[in-house]
Amino acid sequence: MSVSFDIAVIGSGAAGIAASVSAARAGARTLLLDARPAPGGTGGFSGLTTLCGLFDAQGNHLNDGFPREFAESLAESAPVQMGRVWVLPYRPEKFRALAVQLLAPVTTRWNTPVSATAKHNRILTINDFPVGAVIDCTGTAAVAQTIGADWLSTDATTQAPAVVFPLRNVTAELNSPAAVARVVLPVARAGLPMLTFQPNLEPDTVTVKFSGRPEQVLPVVEFLRQNVPGFAQCEAPRHFTLSERAGRMIVGRYVLTGADVLAARKFPDAVARCAWPIEQWNAAGTAYFRYLPDGEHYEIPARALQSATVENLFMAGKTLSADDDAIASARVMGCCLATGAAAGKLAISACSR
Ligand SMILES: Cc1cc2nc3c(=O)[nH]c(=O)nc-3n(C[C@H](O)[C@H](O)[C@H](O)COP(=O)(O)OP(=O)(O)OC[C@H]3O[C@@H](n4cnc5c(N)ncnc54)[C@H](O)[C@@H]3O)c2cc1C
Structure with a gap:
């Protein structure tokens, strides 16, 4: 079958922007589609004004490359220290405009919920386009649900909307x-x-x-x-x-755990770093923060960005392969940018198999 797109990215929040831009910059013919009318996802459309998860305990960037480029293009002020963490204040309208600008080399389809076909543990088409590999950045594991791949869900009692x-x-x-x-x-x-x-x-x-x-x-x-x-x-x-804080994650070759986060675990196949605490919220609005050891960060392995069962399915951002505790740290946007950029590069290797 001829391939219309090397990579299809579903979902255009922080993770999907990073995934599609990094795939396109690596030379892949890249399709990005989203059910919304424009790119930005939660970071662009939910009223948020602070980008978390970019920095270590000293306020230095944890991930160079695309996450740093995106943050520096978005920044209008210095990062702000809030207790033990640093955040970057931003304007949501600039987040959305930056997404449009960066996505210029990517073919986009808006107002387009995903559909997919798969055979023998491989996705064949996305919305009738033949594709080489797919990156699910929907936060709801929409691709996995469509083709029947395994997913995990977060607990709404600890991830209250x-x-x-x-x-x-x-x-x-x-x-x-x-x-x-x-x-x-x-x-x-x-x-x-x-x-x-x-x-x-x-x-x-x-x-x-x-x-x-x-x-x-x-x-x-x-x-x-x-x-x-x-x-x-x-x-x-x-x-x-x-x-919605709660979401669904696709089961990957590795499932990142809360214990990995709190132990600041490192991996030989690491592709992203994060130092954000495990942040859980109940319906009464009480937050529970569990921090990493002082000055430490954990790593996210490439295996947590690759489906356990579908050979050309990858995931990033809130859809990362992680348990309920780990995603309550890794879902912050700085980390979504890092896992998205990594998934964009990883997926290219699956196109030609
Ligand atoms: C209340 C709240 C407060 C938060 N506060 C912060 C904060 O201050 N700072 C911070 O860094 N993070 C914060 N977060 C976390 C962070 O915003 C999200 O976890 C992160 O933005 C997720 O990015 P993503 O790219 O993985 O997914 P999203 O940004 O959620 O993007 C997913 C995209 O996929 C699309 N999509 C979904 N299903 C389909 C489908 N079936 N077909 C096609 N498209 C689909 C959606 O339309 C959406 O555009 C907060 C989250 C919430 C809910």
């Missing part, structure tokens, strides 16, 4: 845990959701996250206006979406 939104006209200083506590505690005592705040590059604006339902946003904002100094004029957008 959250609402993320910008809150404008905030004049309160939120520059220390004590300052944040003065805002968060009265909100929680009033029976409203536990809020977390993150940097936002717009002036007098913070990004608010809470595990809960979109209809809780307006009561939260009204409470802040009435009761909390610095929030009297605050404004939230009119529409909010719920973002």
Whole structure:
């Protein structure tokens, strides 16, 4: 069968952007498709404004190459230290625009849910295009589900969905845990959701996250206006979406575990590094962070990016072969960029087999 595309990448979030750009730059005819109308995925469309997982404990890049290039193109400020980790503040609109620019050498199809055919443990077509290899970056293991390959799912009780939104006209200083506590505690005592705040590059604006339902946003904002100094004029957008932390991972030749993460394990076939803690959230908005040893990072082996059973199926980002604990670390976008870029290169070797 003639191959229309060497590589098909499904899902255009951080992982899918990295996978398709790195495959195309290596000379592969690359197709990227997404059910959404434009590239960006969770990083571009869910209201997030901090890219996590790029840096070690000193704020140095963990992964050179595409993750660093993407971060440096996106950056409008220095990384910010938040407790024991560093994050890069960004604008979601710039994330989306950068994705469009970088994807120029890739053939793209938007508003296109994936379909696939497979035979003898090999994917033959994606949406009727003959393909050499496939990289599932959907966060839902959509390709594996379509062809019946094995997948694992995360536990929604430790990966509760959250609402993320910008809150404008905030004049309160939120520059220390004590300052944040003065805002968060009265909100929680009033029976409203536990809020977390993150940097936002717009002036007098913070990004608010809470595990809960979109209809809780307006009561939260009204409470802040009435009761909390610095929030009297605050404004939230009119529409909010719920973002799913939980997802599905494809079972690979190696399943990365929480024990690997916490032991800062290294692998002979390592293709990416990550130092982000295991970050779990319950429905009440309480976060549980389990950190690596000081100054350490763990590695992700190439085998965790290759399906255990389908010889030309690869995965990256939130779809990585990992258990419930490990994905709660490796799903941050810095790590998705790194595993995506690695999967783009690995998949090329499977095209010609
Ligand atoms: C509430 C919340 C807060 C978070 N906070 C942060 C944070 O502050 N910083 C950080 O770095 N990370 C954060 N994360 C984690 C991070 O945003 C995601 O894990 C990461 O963006 C996943 O990237 P990805 O490329 O693997 O998948 P995604 O960005 O989710 O992209 C998957 C893409 O696949 C497409 N797709 C899905 N199914 C199909 C299908 N059947 N056919 C075609 N296309 C399909 C989707 O439309 C989507 O565009 C947060 C996540 C959540 C939910």
